[in-house]
Amino acid sequence: MSRFTWFNATALTFGFAFLYLPMVILIVYSFNESRLVTVWAGFSTKWYGELFRNEQFLDAAWVTLRVAFFSATIATVLGTMAAYVLVRGGRFFGRTLFSGMIYAPLVMPEVITGLSLLLLFISINLDRGIFTIILAHTTFCMAYVSVVVSSRLVSFDRSVEEAALDLGATPFDAFRSVTLPIIMPAVVSGWLLGFTLSLDDLVIASFTAGPAATTLPIQIFSSVRLGVSPEINALSTILIGIVALGVVTASLISKRNLVRQARDARRAIQAGAEDAREARAT
């Protein structure tokens, strides 16, 4: 199965080249001395310096981070609530309709979502800016959060919540002190998912952004239309670096969890054996 063959090696090389060659080129040219993207003229980090002096880019980056943070946070709160009601609320009138509707933004073309939000904002005379982008991003991030959280809630042993009620916790207390800590990993990954989606959204943001606020993807897209500059390469390299850092951290954490689970299982077996020994001794 895991034998080395020329076919395997070739498939691997081409597959990874297809995925990563464009990024490698982008990163290499971000350290290019020349202004021309396609001509190598020696190593330099000057475009990184240029980037950090570019007010437009820095403003856009700050707007993007704020939008991502607030929309992910609001979406997490609303999405978790929606998931909880849809999974735990029992059968109430219109439940099937609601659970279908909460997932609709996942499959809705972004252009439609963006356009309809734009029309809404115009019709209620809402000035477009950072606030409208946050609203727009919250709507579609919420759908993702509720998908992630409800799949966790479905696989969750209901009797743990019942035990909390049985021991005197009010329904809200049971949610706060038992349900929420247990579903926390899903809530956090819902937040991260929302944050990332908001970070790289171009279509919806360009419909709902106003002259007062531009996000980084919009900024990059519009400046590339005037020609690719090495500054963009530098910016993209930084973004790739951040994403790679996130992925590596996540995999380290999950590896550590696996190790911890194995250790807990071992301790459980030892605890049982210790108990049996003591029972024999007395």
Added chain:
Amino acid sequence: MNQPSSPQTPAQPAGPGPATAFHPWDDPEAVPLIRFQGVTKRFGDFTAIDDIDLDIYPREFFALLGPSGCGKTTLMRMLAGFESPSLGAITLEGRDIVRVPPHKRAVNMMFQSYALFPHLTVEQNIAFGLKRSGMEKDAIEARVAEMLRMVQLQKFATRKPHQISGGQRQRVALARALAKAPKLLLLDEPLGALDKKLRQQTQFELVDIQEKTGTTFVIVTHDQEEAMTVASRIAVMNEGRIAQVDTPGRIYESPASVYVADFVGDVNLIEGNARPIGQGMAEIHWREGVPAIRGQAAEPLAEGDRATLAIRPEKITVSRERPEGRNNVVQGRVHDIAYLGNISTYHVLLPDGVIVQALVANSRRIARRDFTWEDEVWLSWSDTAGVVLTR
């Protein structure tokens, strides 16, 4: 209470000591702790509980026994407050609790899955209910320490549930449910996840703890041996109704119906036409040309009623010669022998094709056994050993 003192006598309610006097259900003055009155529960078209009346007294260890789907779990969940009856009333100490939500009931439950909080330590699990009862911090700590001592888990107080063994988790669940000193403790198949040896040992620990704390226990189980071992009274349930409520001894020795006789323990059922012969006894004419067999009638019956004689395998004597002076005698051929070590079950084929099981203790080693396959044998039992049932 009237619990067996040793595992050798699992079904005997008459234990030693003064505790044998505990039978409040016979006392017309006794006030029940829980009272179900005409309780019915429907889920859509399905009737899970069908018009049940039931009294459970303080300090009882009460078992709800039945196959899965008989409604025993629904009945328990109504006591905890997770289900409410469609009809009827449930009272706890005389107060209607139907509309009281679970977190305001002086009732605690031990769940089948244990339902421990995975993110809290053993200590924090036990303290969870105490913290919500507005207790002082010092008092909580003292109570948690007391509970840990009771279930012998002091050493594992700071572990998380997945860092201890299954048997220890079961004890944490018990300690957590008892920490608030509830008036009533509900146990939903509490020992189902344990292996056989640990289960038997834990049954006696449960009885011990129940006696020490004086709490009323209601246990749901499908395991009749478990119910017999721990309970002061058993309610045998069938399809949402209660088939019989009685002490383990009476459930086993004086079943009220064929269903109860068959569900609890092994039994031979011989059907025929009944004839009362006085003094609460009845004869059953079960086949042409052979003498009738007799037993104690469970309820008054008329001549010609269809009835069933229920006779337990261990009450039947197997012999080579026809026994003298016994009314209940049948002849057959040894069809099969199930050797279980301490006992053997003989499956004896009667001429009309009925198989009767007889239990024989193997007081001799295997090579010296009296009967073997295809031997002609006589089966006999005393007049009062069997019960004549009409239901």
